Structure formats: structure tokens, C-alpha cells
Amino acid sequence: MLEFLKNIDTQLFIFLNGIHSPFWDNMMWWISGSKSWIPMYLIIIGYIIYKYRWKAILTLISIALLVTLADQISVHAFKDVFQRLRPCHNPALQDIVHLVRNKCGGNYGFVSSHAANTFAVSIFLSQLFKNKYFSTYIIIWASIVSYSRIYLGVHFPFDVLGGAVLGSLIGYLIYLLHNLMLNKFPKLFK
Numbered sequence: 001m002l003e004f005l006k007n008i009d010t011q012l013f014i015f016l017n018g019i020h021s022p023f024w025d026n027m028m029w030w031i032s033g034s035k036s037w038i039p040m041y042l043i044i045i046g047y048i049i050y051k052y053r054w055k056a057i058l059t060l061i062s063i064a065l066l067v068t069l070a071d072q073i074s075v076h077a078f079k080d081v082f083q084r085l086r087p088c089h090n091p092a093l094q095d096i097v098h099l100v101r102n103k104c105g106g107n108y109g110f111v112s113s114h115a116a117n118t119f120a121v122s123i124f125l126s127q128l129f130k131n132k133y134f135s136t137y138i139i140i141w142a143s144i145v146s147y148s149r150i151y152l153g154v155h156f157p158f159d160v161l162g163g164a165v166l167g168s169l170i171g172y173l174i175y176l177l178h179n180l181m182l183n184k185f186p187k188l189f190k
Contacts, residue, residue: 009158013087016150016157017098024151025100032114032148044125058181059128066124066174070116070167078162084110088153099153112155115163116170118142123171128178142167
């Protein structure tokens with residue numbers, strides 16, 4: 001069964017990674033870059049401070065905590081444990097992987113830290129704001145960033161899916177912890 005799933009994952013990767021063009025190479029490189037999203041992050045942080053005032057301190061600490069957890073867990077509990085080679089490091093695929101700008105990253109790819117981080121943030125913010133338009137936007141954003149990792153040749157689809165599930169779980173759990181803290185210490189966050 002595991003071989004069957006790995007085969008599906010590999011075939012899906014070959015298909016998705018094989019759809020490329022110079023325009024999309026540049027676009028996906030930009031989408032995948034964390035600095036590309038700084039304006040969006042600043043707008044969200046500004047909105048959190050504006051809307052939540054003193055509660056924003058706990059909210060921003062919660063976001064920092066969930067990004068740290070998603071990043072560290074994806075590396076130390078998954079990549080270091082499973083040691084699944086990235087497609088661009090896999091000897092069986094190296095000749096057919098479309099690798100943008102010859103950047104592959106570390107040896108191991110399961111689970112995708114980009115997917116874990118973006119989905120952790122998107123689920124937390126979706127729960128926090130409870131706005132269907134924003135939730136749709138932020139989940140689409142996380143999905144596109146995650147897909148860019150397949151396009152760039154550095155992750156298999158199941159790496160991205162695993163990262164999305166991990167990040168979603170972390171984002172939701174930190175949201176619950178955030179609310180618990182607000183309810184337990186209401187005078188601190190007026």
C-alpha cells in the first residue's frame with residue numbers, strides 16, 4: 001500500500017511539475033519567497049493591532065508561536081525522522097525534475113515547512129477573524145504558496161498535503177490556546 005501511494009505521489013509530482021513556462025517559473029519563485037508577502041503581513045498585523053488593541057499582543061505572540069511550532073515540528077518531527085528525499089535530490093527523478101533557478105533546499109522534504117507555516121497562519125487567522133471572504137482569501141493564499149513548492153521541484157504533493165494538515169492542526173490548536181488565555185486572564189487583555 002505504501003509503494004502504491006508513493007507511486008501515485010511521484011506520478012502526480014511529475015505531471016504537476018511538468019507544467020511550466022518562463023513566466024510561471026518567475027511567478028512561482030516570487031510566490032514561494034517569504035519576503036514577497038511582507039506587505040500582506042504588515043497589513044494583517046496593522047489590522048490586528050487596530051481591531052484588538054491590547055489583545056493584539058497575545059494574538060501576535062500566538063502567531064509567532066504557531067509559526068515557530070509549525071516550522072520546528074515539520075523539520076524535527078517529520079523531515080529528520082522520515083528522511084524522504086526531495087524530488088530534486090531523488091536520483092530516480094533528478095533528470096526529469098523541472099528545478100527553477102537550480103535551488104533545491106535541504107535533502108529531505110516530508111513534510112513541507114512552507115505548507116505547514118502558511119496553513120497554520122491561515123487557519124488561525126480564519127478562526128480569529130471569522131470572515132468568510134478573508135478566510136477564503138487566506139486559505140487560497142496558503143494553497144498557492146504550497147503548490148509553488150511542487151512547481152519549483154522541491155516537494156512531492158504528499159509533502160505539501162502533510163504540511164497542510166500539520167499546519168492546520170497547529171493553527172487550530174494555537175487558536176484554542178489563544179482563546180483559553182483570553183478567557184482565563186481577561187483583565188490582562190482589555
